[in-house]
Structures are given as C-alpha cells and as structure tokens.
Amino acid sequence: MNIGILGGGQLGWMTILEGRKYGFKFFVLDKNKNSPASRIADAWFPPEKVKEFCQYVDVITYEFEHIEDSVLENLSAPVYPPLEALRLKKSRIEEKTFLYKRGFPVPSFRPATLKELKETIKDFSLPVIVKSERLGYDGKGQYKIEKIQDLEEIYKNHSAEERFIVEEYVDFLMEVSTIAVRNTKGEIRVYPVTKNVHSRGILLYNHVEDVEDFKKEIEEIAKSLSEELSIVGLLAVEFFITKDGKVLINEFAPRPHNTGHYTLDSAYTSQFENLVRAITGLPLGSTELKTMGGMVNVLGLSYEEICIEEILSLEGTKLYWYGKEKRPRRKMGHINVVGKSIGEVKNKISYIIELLYSKEEIEV
Ligand code: ADP
Ligand code: MG
Numbered sequence: 001m002n003i004g005i006l007g008g009g010q011l012g013w014m015t016i017l018e019g020r021k022y023g024f025k026f027f028v029l030d031k032n033k034n035s036p037a038s039r040i041a042d043a044w045f046p047p048e049k050v051k052e053f054c055q056y057v058d059v060i061t062y063e064f065e066h067i068e069d070s071v072l073e074n075l076s077a078p079v080y081p082p083l084e085a086l087r088l089k090k091s092r093i094e095e096k097t098f099l100y101k102r103g104f105p106v107p108s109f110r111p112a113t114l115k116e117l118k119e120t121i122k123d124f125s126l127p128v129i130v131k132s133e134r135l136g137y138d139g140k141g142q143y144k145i146e147k148i149q150d151l152e153e154i155y156k157n158h159s160a161e162e163r164f165i166v167e168e169y170v171d172f173l174m175e176v177s178t179i180a181v182r183n184t185k186g187e188i189r190v191y192p193v194t195k196n197v198h199s200r201g202i203l204l205y206n207h208v209e210d211v212e213d214f215k216k217e218i219e220e221i222a223k224s225l226s227e228e229l230s231i232v233g234l235l236a237v238e239f240f241i242t243k244d245g246k247v248l249i250n251e252f253a254p255r256p257h258n259t260g261h262y263t264l265d266s267a268y269t270s271q272f273e274n275l276v277r278a279i280t281g282l283p284l285g286s287t288e289l290k291t292m293g294g295m296v297n298v299l300g301l302s303y304e305e306i307c308i309e310e311i312l313s314l315e316g317t318k319l320y321w322y323g324k325e326k327r328p329r330r331k332m333g334h335i336n337v338v339g340k341s342i343g344e345v346k347n348k349i350s351y352i353i354e355l356l357y358s359k360e361e362i363e364v
Helices: 008-023 034-040 047-056 085-090 092-099 116-122 148-157 212-228 271-279 308-315 342-356
Strands: 002-006 025-029 043-045 057-060 109-113 129-133 143-146 163-168 170-182 188-190 196-201 202-208 233-242 248-252 290-298 317-321 330-339
Touching: 002 008, 002 047, 008 025, 008 034, 008 271, 025 034, 025 047, 043 047, 057 271, 085 092, 092 109, 092 163, 092 248, 109 116, 116 129, 116 148, 116 163, 143 148, 170 212, 170 271, 188 212, 202 342, 212 233, 212 248, 233 271, 290 342, 308 317, 308 342, 330 342
Parallel strands: 002 025, 002 057, 025 043
Antiparallel strands: 109 163, 129 143, 129 163, 170 188, 170 196, 170 233, 196 202, 202 290, 233 248, 290 330, 317 330
C-alpha cells in the first residue's frame, strides 16, 4: 500500500520510520524538499504537484494542520482522519465552539475581531488569554493579557480583519493529554495519560503520570470525541486539570502529537505505528506500556550543543534528531527516557534538562 502524508515535519518522519516496518511506501507533500519526512520519503512532491502526488497514493493522512485549501481541494484518495476534523482545526473559534456545543468541558471563551477585543475582555476577569484564530502553534499568536494596555502588542502584530478567541486564564494544577487511536472498523484504543510541562507555550517535557481520579474521565472524553469526529487515525486531546478538580479540554489534534513521542520506546505500539495500522485497515496494536517513560524536547539547540555523550550515557535514553535548520526555540529533536517507575523517569528528565538548558531558557 502507498501512503501519502501532507506535511514533511518530524511527525511525518517518525510515521515513515515506523510504517516502513510494514512494507508500505510513503509519499510526502511539502514545500520543502529537505524537510525531515521529505528527505526519507519514497518520493517528495511540492504542493503545486498535488494531483500527481494523488496518483501514487492509496490513502492520505496529515501531520500538520495548516494545509492550504488549494491542496485540500485537489485530493483524490481517501483522507484519514476525515477532513472535517481538519476544517475545525483551521479555526480556534470553530474548534472550541464545536466542543462547547457537543457538551465537552472547555474554559469559557468568546470570539472577537481585533476591534472588539477591548469590549470582549470586559466580560472576563483578568488575566485572559487571547489567541489568534488561525495559524497558531507552539504558543505562536498567543497573548496573556493582564491589563488592558497589553492589547497594544496584539494591535502591533495583527491586522484589523483578523479574528481572535478570548479565553479565561486557567489556573491549572497540571496540563495532561492522551491520544486515542481509532481504525476503519471503529475499534478504539487510548494511550496512557501524560503530564505535559510547557515553557512559554512550547512543550518542554512530558511523562506518564498517575492521574488517579481523572484517568477515566480523560479516557472517556478522548474516546467519545474521536467517535464524534469519526476519526480514523489518531486524535490527541490536551487538557487542563484545574485546581478545583475539573477537567477542561484545551485543544485537540487529529494527528500524531508531540506528547506521544514517548510511545516509541514505552508502549507496545507507538502512536506512529498505530496511525499506519488504523488508516490501512489493520487491527490496532496495544497502547499499553512496556515500561514507564517520558520525553524531553530539544528546543533551539544544534547537535553540537546537546552534550550527547552525557545524555546517552544515562541508562534508558534515546535520541531522535530531525535534522532541521536551527532557529530559536525550534523543535530540533527529542530525547526519550524510560524507567521502572515514574519517579525514575522524572529524575532522568530533570538531569537531561539541566544538561541542555539554563534556568532562563526554560522559564515556565
Ligand atoms: P498551541 O497550538 O500553541 O499548542 P495551546 O492552546 O495548546 O496552543 O496553548 C499553548 C499553551 O499555552 C498551553 O499548553 C498552555 O500551557 C498555555 N495556555 C493556553 N491556553 C491557556 C488558558 N486558557 N489558560 C492558561 N494557559 C493556557
Ligand atoms: Mg497545544
């Protein structure tokens, strides 16, 4: 079977590395010939050649949400997860409204145009988070507004036609996520819950966490949301656990997710392998843990800057290096960590973080 992937980033790269085990061929559509997945694909196509790309593939998936309409309109093979999920993800307003209307728990929010921001914010107590409706990722296009003057920054960076979502600032106890996988027959499995720690809007590290009372609720939400969206493939769901004991959905992603990279070494079947199994009509693999695990992102550092000797001398660590051009805070690679207990994994993660970053670089 030939699998097409829209997007050539590290998520596609790992999907190919895992999917090749099944003998499948991979075709990548991305504007950059040298992106991680484009480099290792059986063939690469730029977006203008979308029609040609479709002639090679039996099924299409995506590893990136901000795909141009000119590409989406020209796809002529089955696309999994369905494009409706992707359509919702193109707009943070549509995504949150969908969740709210279907009765899923979300922080309180209001859509607003640039002009309306000042008025809309009056309905909330400060601080609030303002997120641009489109094209945001890794904390980009997001602003914490503590006083009305902080809006100036938004006025400076955005144009009058743009729309935003204003959200209550959630004073969370913890951020967590899980990933559901669902195949063409409707079989669903859910990966363990991880605790995710971000630094200025970008995931810094995560690890499997025992969230006792919340586990069932989180798993149920991930399952029912993947059914509501008729997912075939992966659905990652990010949550806040609030200090007063509530679970709120922050966002979802119908694709492999950074918080699931640990599954490459800790789960019986990685998220990438299960994506490939799901979209090719194969039975799903076990999402259970072989061992406890976690991951540290390498942000904005070159290969020479990461003390590779020390990191890999620590038992139970593995490096995944994407081969991208270095840019400040860019995801350059990650280090997976395994251990017998969550405590052991956490200790190893702390040690790796100390090796990689100074305190200022990783302020939360
Ligand atoms: P992205 O697409 O960049 O991942 P998110 O909406 O997930 O966008 O926001 C990135 C991070 O910003 C979250 O993981 C969380 O740490 C923080 N954040 C986002 N929304 C809120 C909120 N309403 N209250 C508090 N923190 C938030
Ligand atoms: Mg997020």
